[in-house]
Amino acid sequence: MNVKDIAKQARRSAAELAAAPTERKNQALKLMGEKLSERAGEVLSANEEDLCRAEGDGLEQKLVARLRFGEDKISSRVRCLEKIAALEDPVGQTFAAGRRPNGLEVARVRVPLGVILMIYEARPHVTVNAGAFCLKSGNAAILRGGSEARQCNEMLGALWRESLTEAGLPEDAVQVVSGSHEEIGELLTLDEYVDLVIPRGGKGLIRSIAEKSRIPVIKHFEGVCHVYIDDGADVARAIEIAIDSKCLMPEVCNAMETVLVAEGASGAMGDIVEAFSRHGVTVRGCERTRELAEGVEPADEDDWRTEYLDTVVSIRVVGDVADAIEHINKYGSHHTDSIVTDSESRARRFLAGVDSGVVLVNASTMFCDGESLGMGAEIGISTDKLHARGPMGLEELTTYKFAIRGDGHVMGNWNG
Amino acid sequence: MNVKDIAKQARRSAAELAAAPTERKNQALKLMGEKLSERAGEVLSANEEDLCRAEGDGLEQKLVARLRFGEDKISSRVRCLEKIAALEDPVGQTFAAGRRPNGLEVARVRVPLGVILMIYEARPHVTVNAGAFCLKSGNAAILRGGSEARQCNEMLGALWRESLTEAGLPEDAVQVVSGSHEEIGELLTLDEYVDLVIPRGGKGLIRSIAEKSRIPVIKHFEGVCHVYIDDGADVARAIEIAIDSKCLMPEVCNAMETVLVAEGASGAMGDIVEAFSRHGVTVRGCERTRELAEGVEPADEDDWRTEYLDTVVSIRVVGDVADAIEHINKYGSHHTDSIVTDSESRARRFLAGVDSGVVLVNASTMFCDGESLGMGAEIGISTDKLHARGPMGLEELTTYKFAIRGDGHVMGNWNG
Numbered sequence: 001m002n003v004k005d006i007a008k009q010a011r012r013s014a015a016e017l018a019a020a021p022t023e024r025k026n027q028a029l030k031l032m033g034e035k036l037s038e039r040a041g042e043v044l045s046a047n048e049e050d051l052c053r054a055e056g057d058g059l060e061q062k063l064v065a066r067l068r069f070g071e072d073k074i075s076s077r078v079r080c081l082e083k084i085a086a087l088e089d090p091v092g093q094t095f096a097a098g099r100r101p102n103g104l105e106v107a108r109v110r111v112p113l114g115v116i117l118m119i120y121e122a123r124p125h126v127t128v129n130a131g132a133f134c135l136k137s138g139n140a141a142i143l144r145g146g147s148e149a150r151q152c153n154e155m156l157g158a159l160w161r162e163s164l165t166e167a168g169l170p171e172d173a174v175q176v177v178s179g180s181h182e183e184i185g186e187l188l189t190l191d192e193y194v195d196l197v198i199p200r201g202g203k204g205l206i207r208s209i210a211e212k213s214r215i216p217v218i219k220h221f222e223g224v225c226h227v228y229i230d231d232g233a234d235v236a237r238a239i240e241i242a243i244d245s246k247c248l249m250p251e252v253c254n255a256m257e258t259v260l261v262a263e264g265a266s267g268a269m270g271d272i273v274e275a276f277s278r279h280g281v282t283v284r285g286c287e288r289t290r291e292l293a294e295g296v297e298p299a300d301e302d303d304w305r306t307e308y309l310d311t312v313v314s315i316r317v318v319g320d321v322a323d324a325i326e327h328i329n330k331y332g333s334h335h336t337d338s339i340v341t342d343s344e345s346r347a348r349r350f351l352a353g354v355d356s357g358v359v360l361v362n363a364s365t366m367f368c369d370g371e372s373l374g375m376g377a378e379i380g381i382s383t384d385k386l387h388a389r390g391p392m393g394l395e396e397l398t399t400y401k402f403a404i405r406g407d408g409h410v411m412g413n414w415n416g
Numbered sequence: 417m418n419v420k421d422i423a424k425q426a427r428r429s430a431a432e433l434a435a436a437p438t439e440r441k442n443q444a445l446k447l448m449g450e451k452l453s454e455r456a457g458e459v460l461s462a463n464e465e466d467l468c469r470a471e472g473d474g475l476e477q478k479l480v481a482r483l484r485f486g487e488d489k490i491s492s493r494v495r496c497l498e499k500i501a502a503l504e505d506p507v508g509q510t511f512a513a514g515r516r517p518n519g520l521e522v523a524r525v526r527v528p529l530g531v532i533l534m535i536y537e538a539r540p541h542v543t544v545n546a547g548a549f550c551l552k553s554g555n556a557a558i559l560r561g562g563s564e565a566r567q568c569n570e571m572l573g574a575l576w577r578e579s580l581t582e583a584g585l586p587e588d589a590v591q592v593v594s595g596s597h598e599e600i601g602e603l604l605t606l607d608e609y610v611d612l613v614i615p616r617g618g619k620g621l622i623r624s625i626a627e628k629s630r631i632p633v634i635k636h637f638e639g640v641c642h643v644y645i646d647d648g649a650d651v652a653r654a655i656e657i658a659i660d661s662k663c664l665m666p667e668v669c670n671a672m673e674t675v676l677v678a679e680g681a682s683g684a685m686g687d688i689v690e691a692f693s694r695h696g697v698t699v700r701g702c703e704r705t706r707e708l709a710e711g712v713e714p715a716d717e718d719d720w721r722t723e724y725l726d727t728v729v730s731i732r733v734v735g736d737v738a739d740a741i742e743h744i745n746k747y748g749s750h751h752t753d754s755i756v757t758d759s760e761s762r763a764r765r766f767l768a769g770v771d772s773g774v775v776l777v778n779a780s781t782m783f784c785d786g787e788s789l790g791m792g793a794e795i796g797i798s799t800d801k802l803h804a805r806g807p808m809g810l811e812e813l814t815t816y817k818f819a820i821r822g823d824g825h826v827m828g829n830w831n832g
Contacts, residue, residue: 019768098790104779106789109767113801195801214627216802237824244826351525351819352435363520363822373522373818374514385529385611385815386632387803399801402789403767406779408653410660 001179003186006142007193010115013170014140018112020169022089025136028167032132033081035159040074046155047124054148066122069152077128080377084132087376090395091138094403105405110398112138114195117187119209121146121201127156130198131174133379135164137397141174142187142194146201150178188213200380218392221383222307223253223335225365228324228350229272230341231264237362238268238340239275244364245338247279251309253381254336254358254368258304259315260324261289266317269293273315281311288317304331321346325353332356334383336368336390357383357390417595419602422558423609426531429586430556434528436585438505441552444583448548449497451575456490459575462567463540470564482538485568493544496793500548503792506811507554510819521821526814528554530611533603535625537562537617543572546614547590549795551580553813557590558603558610562617566594604629616796634808637799638723639669639751641781644740644766645688646757647680653778654684654756655691660780661754663695667725669797670752670774670784674720675731676740677705682733685709689731697727704733720747737762741769748772750799752784752806773799773806 017025036043047069054064090110097107116139118130127143134141145153157176165171179187188197188209197217199209210217227245229238245256261269269292276283277295284299296315303314304327318324321339328337338360339350347361358368368391370378375393382388388396433441452459463485470480506526513523532555534546543559550557561569573592581587595603604613604625613633615625626633643661645654661672677685685708692699693711700715712731719730720743734740737755744753754776755766763777774784774797784807786794791809798804804812 096790100788100790102788104783104788211630216632216800218802234824240826240830241824243830244828248828347821356817358818358820360820360822363820363825364827366827367520367820367822367825368818372516372518372520373820374512374516384632386634389815390818399805401772402774402784402806404774404776404779404783404789405763406776406783408650408657409779409783410656411780411782412660412664414656414659 001177001183003179003183004190006175006177007115007187007190009172010140010142010175011193013173014112014114016170017135017140017173018091018114018138020138022091024167024169025089025138026085028135028163028169029081029085029132031163031166032128032159033078035163036074036078036081036128039159040071043069043074043152043155044071046151049151050149057148059148063122063148067124067149069124073125077125080129081132083377084136087136087394089136090398095400102409103407104409107403108400109403110395110400113397113399115140115142115193116397117142117144117194117197117215119144119184119197119199119201119205121205122149124149124152124156126200127153127176130379131160133377133394133397135174137394139397140172143174143176144179144184145176147178154178185212188215191215198380216387218382218386218388219384220253220380221335222333223255223381224258224305224307224331224333225254225256225336226258226260226324226328226332226338227256227365228260228318228321228328228337228339229262229265229268230321230339230343230346231262232342233265233340234342235265235268235271238265239272241338241340241362241364242272243275243279244366246276246281246313247311248364248366250311253307254365255309256338256365257306257308257314258331259313260318260327261315262321262324263317263319266292269315269317276313279311281313283313283315285315286317289315292317307333321349322353325350329353329355335381336360336365338363338365357381417593417599419595419599420606422591422593423531423603423606425588426556426558426591427609429589430528430530432586433551433556433589434507434530434554436554438507440583440585441505441554442501444551444579444585445497445501445548447579447582448544448575449494451579452490452494452497452544455575456487459485459490459568459571460487462571465567466565473564475564479538479564483540483565485540489541493541496545497548499793500552503552503810505552506814511816518825519823520825523819524816525819526811526816529813529815531556531558531609532813533558533560533610533613533631535560535600535613535615535617535621537621538565540565540568540572542616543569543592546795547576549793549810549813551590553810555813556588559590559592560595560600561592563594570594601628604631607631614796632803634798634802634804635800636669636796637751638749639671639797640674640721640723640747640749641670641672641752642674642676642740642744642748642754643672643781644676644734644737644744644753644755645678645681645684646737646755646759646762647678648758649681649756650758651681651684651687654681655688657754657756657778657780658688659691659695660782662692662697662729663727664780664782666727669723670781671725672754672781673722673724673730674747675729676734676743677731678737678740679733679735682708685731685733692729695727697729699729699731701731702733705731708733723749737765738769741766745769745771751797752776752781754779754781773797
């Protein structure tokens with residue numbers, strides 16, 4: 001692949017896409033959905049080839065599972081495309097607009113960022129989602145999935161090209177690329193053509209991209225998420241929130257990994273541990289936890305920093321809300337953390353003190369997702385602070401320009 | 417200097433500052449203003465030492481001028497501190513808040529970014545402004561001015577420390593550092609402690625920082641700004657806007673460098689050139705310009721890319737608004753560009769087509785400043801697209817977190 005050509009084609013497409021009417025972008029999304037349904041057989045057999053190769057290569061079973069793109073996944077992608085088509089188009093929206101005392105009309109107008117490069121592992125569904133998100137927000141996309149998903153991604157890339165062409169949009173607006181590590185390295189230097197890099201995957205991948213890239217990166221790091229059970233919290237409610245946060249989807253980044261229990265609430269430890277065991281979750285705990293309940297494996301310092309993404313939980317007893325905040329800011333990943341409490345003052349303290357993108361009171365960490373938060377859907381969850389934090393929707397893929405209208409306004413007096 | 421200690425002290429101060437009440441931050445700003453006035457003599461003599469050394473070292477005259485921090489500059493800094501104290505505190509403001517159909521209360525709350533590193537050349541007044549901006553927005557600041565301004569910056573750093581301490585804030589909330597290029601290079605790797613780098617200065621400085629930094633950078637590049645005079649525009653108005661954009665403050669980044677004149681408006685070229693000459697501006701022009709008016713030096717390709725920052729202007733005749741947009745996007749720096757027109761459709765086309773942070777209709781490029789745009793004041797003008805574009809005020813130095821309140825909300829059904 002010629003890296004520079006890909007980047008230049010993306011830049012050219014972006015200029016066209018920025019001015020494309022919403023209907024045309026929605027039309028391309030609709031066509032992509034239709035093609036995915038009609039040609040599901042081809043997509044499934046491309047995925048089958050990837051799966052065979054992956055098993056032959058002895059890929060880890062967890063990764064093979066992520067690689068699978070079955071009929072259920074295809075129909076959920078079709079629904080996702082419909083959902084994104086139904087979302088409001090952020091491009092052209094104005095905000096913070098008004099008339100200045102001197103009569104100047106000042107507005108900020110949302111415009112696309114330009115060209116977005118997504119780098120991700122396995123999961124071919126990202127090739128559909130990320131393409132749709134970039135397209136709807138008027139950005140050209142360069143999608144670089146993992147080599148293990150190559151066949152399926154190429155097939156999806158072909159469907160994108162057809163959908164774009166039939167909708168009258170530039171066919172290079174969504175480019176699915178493979179390319180070696182060196183080629184991706186080269187792509188990451190082309191800040192003249194690419195405006196943003198979003199890496200999704202393991203910590204190592206993300207860090208290496210952030211270090212190499214000359215293009216701004218919004219990192220989507222792991223989620224070491226917490227539920228803190230406060231002194232005086234309703235025990236049944238606390239357990240339900242902790243179980244939901246851990247067990248509903250243990251494999252997602254906003255699943256909880258560590259329960260912090262206030263010393264004053266530690267009388268409920270037996271019930272807490274019992275509930276996790278009943279749901280098939282292995283419990284590791286600090287010494288105090290192990291004094292309070294049976295069947296708890298010892299947890300060490302490493303556990304507090306670990307994203308299990310599995311049916312394993314760590315539990316630690318802390319003094320009070322201040323200790324909980326300290327633990328979370330020290331060991332967590334600034335992602336999603338929740339307090340279960342009956343105290344308004346401690347709820348406020350937790351909301352203010354925890355330095356994470358999403359902080360919840362009396363709710364499961366599962367609610368850290370774009371749809372729950374009213375953004376329609378999300379392209380990912382940023383663990384960065386610049387530009388976008390927490391779930392990223394369409395708006396987070398735009399920037400703005402100041403549009404200013406005067407009536408011959410000047411600052412100096414040139415008649416003197 | 418121990419780079420890591422500086423970064424750690426900043427991080428610690430940032431945690432304290434994030435929770436500091438507005439009054440205390442304003443108190444520190446007020447104290448800084450008082451100290452600047454009362455101890456102006458010491459500041460002036462520190463600046464005098466820097467000036468002597470600079471002249472001894474044979475520093476360029478333009479840089480020596482920027483280095484001067486006279487009584488007028490001191491009193492304008494005192495006013496600037498008062499202005500920033502009077503601005504609304506963005507920290508704690510909520511936006512995009514509402515109740516979801518399931519009853520979850522979702523809000524985004526503005527919080528400080530954390531630690532901001534400013535790297536800049538000469539101009540000691542940045543040490544006052546940038547410190548005040550970071551402080552008011554709840555961010556700890558590390559300020560690294562040019563070595564040529566060392567004495568004056570150290571003096572200002574001492575005044576910051578005193579002001580912070582007397583206001584009951586951490587004395588390391590504003591740190592003025594010197595340090596070698598190697599030490600600054602080390603600082604730029606400490607993304608664990610520093611959240612944002614804002615470099616201001618020459619293109620070379622900014623590019624080198626952006627390439628070295630592991631910390632996100634918001635670049636403040638040069639301004640190659642344009643005024644486009646459309647076919648049918650009122651000639652007197654067009655000339656007044658062009659003269660204001662060039663002559664009011666030729667040394668600032670939003671001063672205009674190139675006038676584009678529609679072929680249909682080229683009948684006014686004699687008057688345009690004559691107006692510039694009358695205001696002491698050297699005119700360089702394309703061939704067509706030189707056919708149309710006397711006393712125009714030839715401009716070449718390089719001129720279209722040059723930020724003169726001086727009483728020099730380049731003029732080019734273009735076909736129409738489409739050609740003007742193409743020229744601006746190709747040769748400009750995506751900073752500030754203006755159209756003078758009587759046509760609403762061409763105004764819209766220009767606003768949509770020019771890919772710059774600030775785009776104006778019938779107004780001077782001088783209005784690209786934080787105060788004119790209703791932001792109170794500005795810490796700089798971003799030529800980047802991520803996070804902040806155009807003038808950056810207090811709000812642009814914050815990020816947000818999602819604060820979510822439920823009432824025992826879970827996603828799964830755990831009673832089954």
